[in-house]
Amino acid sequence: MRALDRIVGGLSGLLHAGGAIALAFIMLTIGYDALMRHFLARATSWSMEVNAFLLVYLALVPAAETLRRGEQIGIGVVAELAAPRVQRIVGVVVGLVGTAFCAALTWRGVLMAHDAYSYGERVSSSFGTPMWLPYGLIPLGFSVLGLQFALITLGVGGPSKAAKVEGGAF
Numbered sequence: 412m413r414a415l416d417r418i419v420g421g422l423s424g425l426l427h428a429g430g431a432i433a434l435a436f437i438m439l440t441i442g443y444d445a446l447m448r449h450f451l452a453r454a455t456s457w458s459m460e461v462n463a464f465l466l467v468y469l470a471l472v473p474a475a476e477t478l479r480r481g482e483q484i485g486i487g488v489v490a491e492l493a494a495p496r497v498q499r500i501v502g503v504v505v506g507l508v509g510t511a512f513c514a515a516l517t518w519r520g521v522l523m524a525h526d527a528y529s530y531g532e533r534v535s536s537s538f539g540t541p542m543w544l545p546y547g548l549i550p551l552g553f554s555v556l557g558l559q560f561a562l563i564t565l566g567v568g569g570p571s572k573a574a575k576v577e578g579g580a581f
Contacts, residue, residue: 412562412565412567413567415558415562415567416562416567419475419479419555419558419559419562420479422475422555423473423475423476423479423555423559424476426472426473426475426476426551426552426555427473427475427476427477429468429472429473430468430469430472430473433465433468433469434469436465437462437465437466437469440455440458440461440462441458441462443455443458444458444459456536456537456538457536457537457538460534460536460538460540461538461540464540464544464545464548467545467548468548468552471548471549471551471552471553471556472548472551472552472555473552474552474556475552475555475556475558475559478556478559478560478563479559479563502563502564503564506560506561506563506564507564509556509557509560509564510557510560510561510564512557513553513554513556513557513560514553514557516549516550516553517549517550517553517554517557518550519549520546520547520548520549520550520551520553521550523546523549524543524546524547524549524550525543527541527542527543527546528541528543
């Protein structure tokens, strides 16, 4: 289990770093697009499309690392007021529901990406992004997030006790 925790931790850390790169890319391309539009009256045809898909990446893919670090938004009322036994039960229930939810979205994302690839779906724009690429972000993000939920539920990976005390609800 510890080996799986290291693998998932490394993968989620890598995907989290990809999120930082994606955010920097979004900042640069939107700035470039704004300058081109303002000074040369020539907006790019690809910037908004690419950046919209990168926002999907930012919303889905780095979530596992955020959960692993205990930096997610949480409601700490139960964690602060409940007895330790109740806290453990709530943690297991949250972990199981989170794992099941991520498994369902991973499966559905795989089906969507496969169908888009099989049918050759593309965005109807001049850039014409193949739709399997953004659809593929769904199973990528939710599979790693689901593994992280499962590891935390099993007590193998996740935030330290200090992170839990500071407000991580899981």
